[in-house]
Amino acid sequence: MANLTVNYLGVEFKNPVVTASGTFGFGMEYNELYPIEKLGGITVKGLTLNERQGNPAPRIFETSAGILNSVGLQNPGVRYFAKHIMPKLKELDLKIIANVSGSTFSDYVEACKIVDASGVDIIELNVSCPNVKQGGAAFGTNPDTVFEITKLVKEAISTPLCIKLSPNVTDIAAIGQAAMDGGADGLSLINTVSGMAIDLKTRKPVFHNIVAGLSGPCVKPIAVRSVYQTYQRTKAPIIGMGGIANGNDAVEFMAAGATLVSIGTMNFKDPFTPLKVIDGLNAYLDQNGIADVNEMIGCAHPTGKKI
Amino acid sequence: MEHLEKYQVATANIIKMTNLCGTIYDVTVENEYLAKASRCGQFVHIDCGDEFVLRRPISICEVTDSGIRFIFDVRGKGTKRLSEKQVGDSLDILGPLGNGFAVRKGKSLILGGGIGVYPLYELAKQASKENPCDVALGFRTKELVTLEDEFKTKCDNLYIATDDGSYGFHGNALQAVKEKLESGAYETVYACGPLPMLKALKEITDRNNIFCQISMEERMGCGIGACLCCNIKVEDDGEEGFKHLHVCKDGPVFNAKEVLL
Numbered sequence: 131m132a133n134l135t136v137n138y139l140g141v142e143f144k145n146p147v148v149t150a151s152g153t154f155g156f157g158m159e160y161n162e163l164y165p166i167e168k169l170g171g172i173t174v175k176g177l178t179l180n181e182r183q184g185n186p187a188p189r190i191f192e193t194s195a196g197i198l199n200s201v202g203l204q205n206p207g208v209r210y211f212a213k214h215i216m217p218k219l220k221e222l223d224l225k226i227i228a229n230v231s232g233s234t235f236s237d238y239v240e241a242c243k244i245v246d247a248s249g250v251d252i253i254e255l256n257v258s259c260p261n262v263k264q265g266g267a268a269f270g271t272n273p274d275t276v277f278e279i280t281k282l283v284k285e286a287i288s289t290p291l292c293i294k295l296s297p298n299v300t301d302i303a304a305i306g307q308a309a310m311d312g313g314a315d316g317l318s319l320i321n322t323v324s325g326m327a328i329d330l331k332t333r334k335p336v337f338h339n340i341v342a343g344l345s346g347p348c349v350k351p352i353a354v355r356s357v358y359q360t361y362q363r364t365k366a367p368i369i370g371m372g373g374i375a376n377g378n379d380a381v382e383f384m385a386a387g388a389t390l391v392s393i394g395t396m397n398f399k400d401p402f403t404p405l406k407v408i409d410g411l412n413a414y415l416d417q418n419g420i421a422d423v424n425e426m427i428g429c430a431h432p433t434g435k436k437i
Numbered sequence: 438m439e440h441l442e443k444y445q446v447a448t449a450n451i452i453k454m455t456n457l458c459g460t461i462y463d464v465t466v467e468n469e470y471l472a473k474a475s476r477c478g479q480f481v482h483i484d485c486g487d488e489f490v491l492r493r494p495i496s497i498c499e500v501t502d503s504g505i506r507f508i509f510d511v512r513g514k515g516t517k518r519l520s521e522k523q524v525g526d527s528l529d530i531l532g533p534l535g536n537g538f539a540v541r542k543g544k545s546l547i548l549g550g551g552i553g554v555y556p557l558y559e560l561a562k563q564a565s566k567e568n569p570c571d572v573a574l575g576f577r578t579k580e581l582v583t584l585e586d587e588f589k590t591k592c593d594n595l596y597i598a599t600d601d602g603s604y605g606f607h608g609n610a611l612q613a614v615k616e617k618l619e620s621g622a623y624e625t626v627y628a629c630g631p632l633p634m635l636k637a638l639k640e641i642t643d644r645n646n647i648f649c650q651i652s653m654e655e656r657m658g659c660g661i662g663a664c665l666c667c668n669i670k671v672e673d674d675g676e677e678g679f680k681h682l683h684v685c686k687d688g689p690v691f692n693a694k695e696v697l698l
Binding site: 152153154155159160162163175183184186187188189190191192193194195196197199201204346347395396397398399400401402 | 443444445446484488489490491492515529531655656657658659660661662663664665666667668669670677679680681686
């Protein structure tokens with residue numbers, strides 16, 4: 131049994147496996163199937179300042195080795211989260227990452243202040259949601275905007291801050307660098323890849339918003355490349371995600387530079403995926419005589435530790 | 438509408454599988470937990486194979502002594518793959534999920550259309566136990582008329598309708614019993630079927646103040662209320678006049694009065 135404890139942004143995680151925002155609710159549904167305290171942490175459903183009803187149905191569509199989603203940030207708002215949900219999550223022995231979105235700079239700042247006071251361990255700023263008309267990806271694709279919003283939020287909160295990056299850019303590492311220059315403590319990537327599907331019966335787009343977000347195993351190579359390039363450029367602490375289904379996938383992300391790995395889409399296929407990733411990662415380390423998972427982080431890089 | 442037991446990921450062996458008609462398959466699986474925990478109107482989320490990232494939600498048709506029975510139509514690659522399974526194969530089933538029908542006292546009508554007929558069979562067994570109960574089922578054509586004999590033993594009157602008039606009443610199930618329904622013969626209506634039928638039914642039950650429970654469907658992700666994908670609109674006092682609930686966790690059975698169809 132290798133050491134699986136990792137430190138991300140000053141927060142100690144009992145293992146590097148967390149769940150991705152929007153795929154795990156607020157954890158309670160999966161807690162019915164297994165004690166989610168076995169996880170390093172969870173990232174809660176994307177929160178906004180005010181309650182949002184999200185997009186009309188359909189919101190999900192299966193593709194080859196993945197899914198398209200267009201949920202549009204349905205959530206009860208940060209005040210409800212702070213008052214009714216966070217107190218329950220605090221009772222559990224796992225770390226809570228709160229994903230926060232907004233449509234204006236002041237929305238982001240105000241929402242983050244409320245989440246900051248609720249006692250979450252880390253705030254993940256979502257500047258890359260492809261499924262909302264205002265804010266979201268429009269912020270995350272411009273380095274100057276990312277710099278500015280990171281700076282504003284960072285000044286307003288005391289919780290460690292990571293910025294969730296969109297893969298729908300030419301140079302994701304440059305966006306990551308802008309976030310770090312703005313004062314981010316870490317980065318989280320990738321959000322979904324912009325995609326689309328046409329309904330064969332109507333011959334019209336499946337989704338009302340036309341485009342939707344692609345996730346699952348089909349995006350994994352894009353995600354591994356994004357983590358590698360971003361780590362190389364920024365050396366930032368990274369939460370890596372994108373189609374992780376097993377321990378070997380987690381190994382790839384950590385070698386590319388991720389400190390934490392996040393399980394998203396594959397929760398739908400097999401609710402026990404995060405536990406299998408923990409077991410698989412541990413087995414890999416044991417089989418390869420690696421005593422500490424931390425040695426894995428960034429080891430794929432020329433500058434990486436020889437293990 | 439009442440959540441009774443929790444869900445599990447169950448491994449269930451197929452003990453019976455038949456091609457009921459056309460592309461519709463009738464499957465019985467064995468699993469102790471599913472047998473114990475499943476209720477009428479609930480559904481299960483089935484992993485159809487390695488090549489599919491999403492499970493397929495399928496309604497429970499009957500709760501048997503040793504497991505559950507479900508009937509599904511081949512609608513795409515996932516259900517096609519499921520239809521190729523055989524007796525002896527095991528299935529990875531997440532369930533039972535959602536809130537089923539709340540069986541009420543008094544005279545009831547069970548109304549089903551198309552593949553919406555099959556989620557109603559366990560309900561018919563329960564609803565007819567101590568209370569008078571009529572069943573009206575609609576199919577596209579005579580070749581697709583199924584479970585007639587089984588339903589017949591679980592109700593006082595069984596009405597069969599076909600869209601093309603090739604068997605029974607010429608029209609849909611609702612039209613077959615519309616007059617009786619409007620005359621106030623039933624205290625409760627339970628329904629599952631095509632949206633136009635549910636819409637027409639809701640108009641009648643709303644107008645006549647008849648308690649009506651409908652089973653809904655929508656494209657689904659996790660099946661347990663975490664991903665918020667299978668949204669439907671329900672009435673709300675707030676600014677927008679509606680809110681989104683989710684078929685998997687808040688349904689699939691809803692009070693027709695609250696749903697915006």
